[in-house]
Amino acid sequence: MVTKNKTDFYSFLNDYLQNWKQLNSDYMKAVISDDLIAREIRQGEAEDYGFEESVEGWTQTFEYFKDQEMEWVLTTQSIIPLKPNERMVIIRATLTMEGKLVETSNLFFQTFVQDTANHEWKLKRTYVETGIPN
Template sequence: MKQSFEEFLQVYLSIWESSDLEGMKRIISEDYRAREITGEEILDFGFEESVEGWKNGFEYVVQNNAKWDISIHSVFPLRNNQVMAVIEAAMIIDKEKLPHANLFFSTFSQSGNEWKLVRSYIEAGVQRQLSPSPGLSS
C-alpha cells in the first residue's frame, strides 16, 4: 500500500501543480465530504462544490500567471486502505510567495488499485510555515 500511495500522491500533486481540472475530478470521490474553516466561517461541502472550488482556484492561477507552492508536511496511514496527507498550499505570483496558505488534512482511500480523495479538513488563509518536514517537499 505504501508504494502505491506514494506513486499516487506524486500524480495528485502533479495534477494540482499543473491546474488540471479534469485530472482533479478523476481523483475526487463522488462521495467526497469536506469542511473548510476561514477565520470564523465554517463551510461544509461535497463533490460538486469541491470541483467548483478547484475550477476557480485553477482559473485564478492561470489568469495571474501564478504557480502553486505545495509542501507535504506529513503522511500517515489511518486504516488498511486509507492514508492522510497534511498538505500546505499557497501561490507564488510575480516570483513573490504569498504570505498565507491553506492547510489541507486530506484523507485518501484505496479501492482495488485506485486511490480517491474522500475527505478533507481545510484551514484556509493561515500563516505560511517556514519549512515542511524534512524530505517531504514536492
C-alpha cells in the first residue's frame, strides 16, 4: 500500500496501521529508518536494538501469525507533534486469536520523522512496553 500524500502524517499513519494489520513486512522494512534507535521492555528487562533487529522482529512476528485466525487491534492513544517534521504516536497493540481478545497488549511509543528531501515519513525511534494486561 502506498501513501497517496506523503506529506500528510495522518494519511501516512493510516497506511502504516493498515499495513501492520495486513502483516506486510516489506512495508515495515521500507518505513523503518536505517538508523533506528529502539528499546523494548519485556518482563522488566530492557533490550536495545536497531534497524536489522527490528526488521527481523516484524518479519518473524508476521510470519508466525500469517496462517492463524488472528486480527491485530491497534488503538492510537495519542499523536504528539515534537517538531514540524516529527510526530510521536502512542499505539496500544493487542490481538484477537480465534475471535477472543488475548490477555495482554504492548504499548508502542513510536517517533516518525519526515525527510525534508523526499517528504517520506520514517520510524526513527521506538520504545515498547510489553505484557500490559488488557
